[in-house]
Amino acid sequence: MQDTLTTKDIIKPENLVYSKTKLLTDTPLSYCPGCGHGTANRLVMEVIDEMGIQSQTIGIAPVGCSVLAYNFMNIDMIQAAHGRAPAVATAVKRVFPDKYVFTYQGDGDLAAIGTSETIHACNRGENITIVFINNGIYGMTGGQMAPTTLPNMKASTCPYGRDVEIMGHPLKITELVAQLPGTYYVTRQAVHTPAAVRKAKKAIRKAIENQKLKKGLSFVEIVSNCNSGWKMTPNDSNKWMEENMFPEYPMGDIKVPSEI
Amino acid sequence: MKELKLMKGNEAFAEGTIRAGADAYFGYPITPQSEVLEYLMTVRPYETTGMVVLQAESEIAAINMVYGGACCGKRVLTSSSSPGISLKQEGISYLAGAELPCVILNVVRGGPGLGTIQPSQSDYFQSVKGGGHGDYKCIVLAPSSVQEMYDFPKLGFELAFKYRNPVLILSDGIIGQMMEKVYLDESTPRWTEEEIIKNNSDWATTGKTSDRERNIITSLILEAAIQEKHVIKLYEKYKVIEDNEIRYEKFQCDDAEYLFVAYGSSARVCQKSVQLLREKGIKAGLLRPITLSPYPKKAIKDLSKQVKSIVVVEMSMGQMVEDVMLSVECKIPVNHFGRTGGVIPSPNEVADFMMKKIKGE
Amino acid sequence: MAKIKGAIVVDIEKCKGCEVCVISCPTHVISMTKDVNGKGYHYAYMENPDSCTGCTNCAIVCPDGVISVYKIKVDA
Incomplete structure (x- = not known):
């Protein structure tokens, strides 16, 4: 029988096992081809879809490549000033304590201009979720050095590579916020392979479900590629990321709530 | 009660x-x-x-x-x-x-x-x-x-x-x-x-329910023509506010020949200065803007047809005075009296300043 | 013995030709077309449809969410 089974026979609604969540709009994503932002956007929406909490979720978009996330995420969304998403999210959660609130921020937004808001929201233990995309570069403005740019890594504002003597060191803000008593769950993930995506999705789900517990902030870093900024093909950039970013930003949970 | x-x-x-x-x-x-x-x-x-x-x-x-x-x-x-x-x-x-x-x-x-x-x-x-x-x-x-x-x-x-x-x-x-x-x-x-949803759910991020489109709050408008349209819409709103919400208070303006314009604490000082000047037979009055934006331009312009000159009193080197000048359209003299850096003007020095201006000093 | 057969559908106009799906497919089903879509990108297609097991790997790594996956169990 299988010899006669055509592709047309398989592609029927009853056989559908995966398609884009309805919580992503039909607007084409503005991200570059192969950019992990698209996958991360989708995972957040898949989790909210699967949890059935569209009507109870408010998302905060940053300034950076994901500034237009509100065009793609089919939920109520707020676009925040550069770096201030954790402050905005703090207020949203405080005035709507039973809603699910997340910020979606890049490394420049979260770990440079918004360091203060990030650390204080974490330290206050706001019951929100922060999704932090770390690609070691300012993507939207055209590939400038970020707080997370690796030593010797080239960017348009460090064209000869990041000289740590002059430009300082990469900021491991995720390890930093894990030290704060207000964070409940801190993890570092990636979205460049199917296995990584499955893990990252579980982490995002946990980070959003944690809001019900009201035990503090859940923080999910996603180390991602910026193939345009790094000037590589998408697959080469993912390989480069594994070889160079992962040693500096190791995958896995950094702070896991202890079972009582 | x-x-x-x-x-x-x-x-x-x-x-x-x-x-x-x-x-x-x-x-x-x-x-x-x-x-x-x-x-x-x-x-x-x-x-x-x-x-x-x-x-x-x-x-x-x-x-x-x-x-x-x-x-x-x-x-x-x-x-x-x-x-x-x-x-x-x-x-x-x-x-x-x-x-x-x-x-x-x-x-x-x-x-x-x-x-x-x-x-x-x-x-x-x-x-x-x-x-x-x-x-x-x-x-x-x-x-x-x-x-x-x-x-x-x-x-x-x-x-x-x-x-x-x-x-x-x-x-x-x-x-x-x-x-x-x-x-x-x-x-x-x-x-x-329920009231929040009833009053504001046409724009506020209260959570997207199935009965409405998602609400997005942003000030980002990348297309110039649409950004211009948005700003024009804002200014149409400001015009409606100007037409409906101007607030000010007049103090002894009915027979005033000389006018103070001052807001906030300076208006309190001027109220006393008006009294001091009236004791000397000078018919002074005070207009106190309560809304500084929108500004009570018309009220000041109308009074400029009645009074001979205006003194604007501010605890600054002269900021609101520009709006008073624009309001009176150069029809009568507008002078500024200011103390700044945290110094509070006294009713006497304000009254003396008005006297000097009346005498043409 | 039951056998799993799969197939994918690519939203051609939204595919950006990044090829992340190509290397994520364990059975080497996907290639990029020589043609380009309206945006000028080569897009993903099933070059070896018979090898597809409907594992969804391509779809879940696709940054643009353009791949839908279908799967059917057939008796041998």
């Missing part, structure tokens, strides 16, 4: 926010307005009305918390003093761009820079001419008494939600710090979740 109390201006403001049904206050300490946050943390409205009170890590965080709360269709506010208000300007621009309602109190101190903690009115330009970047306006209310410090949070929320626009209350260190009697009225209850 109204309750009568002796209160500091900053405390009256804080009490006014609770009784205005505010949902949240986000602040950061700075002299001379720290009593607002101190009062709220002492009274603890979060245990009675459910109003959120939070000390933010900075003025920048506080104004962005206001942005977040305002996005949710809630009555939210912040307060600060001059250097802190400068830090809030980016956030105020975002609030205006995204057409969000909120109340911001500035208890002005002298500047520039860290300046002084003494009272001043040198933030007039910053308040009425924009302050942050871009084409926008705040509604600006200028209290001149502790009673108005109490009353204006409620009025501020009414205007802010009527027009979906930030309302700035431009006070100063005198009004913030001095004590006067205040009549406290009945509390306005906070909106329930």
Whole structure:
């Protein structure tokens, strides 16, 4: 029988096992081809879809490549000033304590201009979720050095590579916020392979479900590629990321709530 | 029945926010307005009305918390003093761009820079001419008494939600710090979740339900033509506000031949100067703008047909005087008397200045 | 013995030709077309449809969410 089974026979609604969540709009994503932002956007929406909490979720978009996330995420969304998403999210959660609130921020937004808001929201233990995309570069403005740019890594504002003597060191803000008593769950993930995506999705789900517990902030870093900024093909950039970013930003949970 | 109390201006403001049904206050300490946050943390409205009170890590965080709360269709506010208000300007621009309602109190101190903690009115330009970047306006209310410090949070929320626009209350260190009697009225209850959804769910981020499209709050408009259209729409709104919301108070203007124009604390000084001048037979009067934006241009222009000259009194080197000059369209002389850097003018020196101008000195 | 057969459908106009799906497919089903879509990108297609097991790997790594996956169990 299988010899006669055509592709047309398989592609029927009853056989559908995966398609884009309805919580992503039909607007084409503005991200570059192969950019992990698209996958991360989708995972957040898949989790909210699967949890059935569209009507109870408010998302905060940053300034950076994901500034237009509100065009793609089919939920109520707020676009925040550069770096201030954790402050905005703090207020949203405080005035709507039973809603699910997340910020979606890049490394420049979260770990440079918004360091203060990030650390204080974490330290206050706001019951929100922060999704932090770390690609070691300012993507939207055209590939400038970020707080997370690796030593010797080239960017348009460090064209000869990041000289740590002059430009300082990469900021491991995720390890930093894990030290704060207000964070409940801190993890570092990636979205460049199917296995990584499955893990990252579980982490995002946990980070959003944690809001019900009201035990503090859940923080999910996603180390991602910026193939345009790094000037590589998408697959080469993912390989480069594994070889160079992962040693500096190791995958896995950094702070896991202890079972009582 | 109204309750009568002796209160500091900053405390009256804080009490006014609770009784205005505010949902949240986000602040950061700075002299001379720290009593607002101190009062709220002492009274603890979060245990009675459910109003959120939070000390933010900075003025920048506080104004962005206001942005977040305002996005949710809630009555939210912040307060600060001059250097802190400068830090809030980016956030105020975002609030205006995204057409969000909120109340911001500035208890002005002298500047520039860290300046002084003494009272001043040198933030007039910053308040009425924009302050942050871009084409926008705040509604600006200028209290001149502790009673108005109490009353204006409620009025501020009414205007802010009527027009979906930030309302700035431009006070100063005198009004913030001095004590006067205040009549406290009945509390306005906070909106329930149902009321928020009923009143504001056509724009606020209350959670996307199946019966409506998602609400997006943003001030980002990448296409120039659409951004221009948005700004023109904002200015059409400001015109409606100008047509409907100008507020001012006249003091002994009916037979006045010489006019003071002053707001806030300076207006209180001028009230005494009018009395001193009248004792000397000079028919002086005072116009006190209550809304500084929109500005009572027509009221001043009308009076300029009656009086011989105007003295604008400000605790600054001359900021509002420009709006008075624009109002009278050069028809009569407009002079400025100012003290700055935290110095408060005395009624006598103001009256003497008017006398000198009358004599043509 | 039951056998799993799969197939994918690519939203051609939204595919950006990044090729992340190509290397994520364990059975080497996917290649990029020589043609380009309206945006000028080569897009993903099933070059070896018979090898598809419907594992969804391509779809879940696709940054643009352009791949839908279908799967059927057939008796041998």
